[in-house]
Amino acid sequence: MVSTTGNESNSDPPEQDLRTQLRELVAGLRREVEALREEITALRRKEAPEGADSLLTREEAAERLRISTRTLHDLADAGEIQPVRVRGRVLYHPDTLEAYIRQQARREDGRRG
Known part of the structure; x- marks a missing residue:
């Protein structure tokens, strides 16, 4: 065995x-x-380009935030994200998007704490 x-x-x-x-x-x-x-x-x-060359279209901004262009439009209308208007075009500066993200993170942290 x-x-x-x-x-x-x-x-x-x-x-x-x-x-x-x-x-x-x-x-x-x-x-x-x-x-x-x-x-x-x-x-x-x-x-990343500096100045005006760094401005993003609605589509690019929405893609960076991973939201729809409609939601981005609603956020701009509500004053939560400030677009830049150049000759009728609505553009977004990357710093504005980053500030919005930081603001949302602070709000979320405040809700948890």
């Missing part, structure tokens, strides 16, 4: 070692991916 209890106890530590190694590898990869995301974001900021 062959005892399986001895084999099972010997196989657990190597399996645990592999699991630990895989977890560490995945955690390391996640850190690397996050670092790359941050670098890409920083590069995009550096490449």
Whole structure:
């Protein structure tokens, strides 16, 4: 008769070692991916044009906020986001969008606290 209890106890530590190694590898990869995301974001900021060239169309602004153009229009009508009008065109400065996002985050924090 062959005892399986001895084999099972010997196989657990190597399996645990592999699991630990895989977890560490995945955690390391996640850190690397996050670092790359941050670098890409920083590069995009550096490449972003300044002044009037940085103004966004309604579609671009709505896409950045991940809302519909109708919702963006409603926010502008309510005075929550201030558009810039240039020769009949309605444009949005990225800083205005970021300020709106920060304002919403503060409101949300106030509700939680």
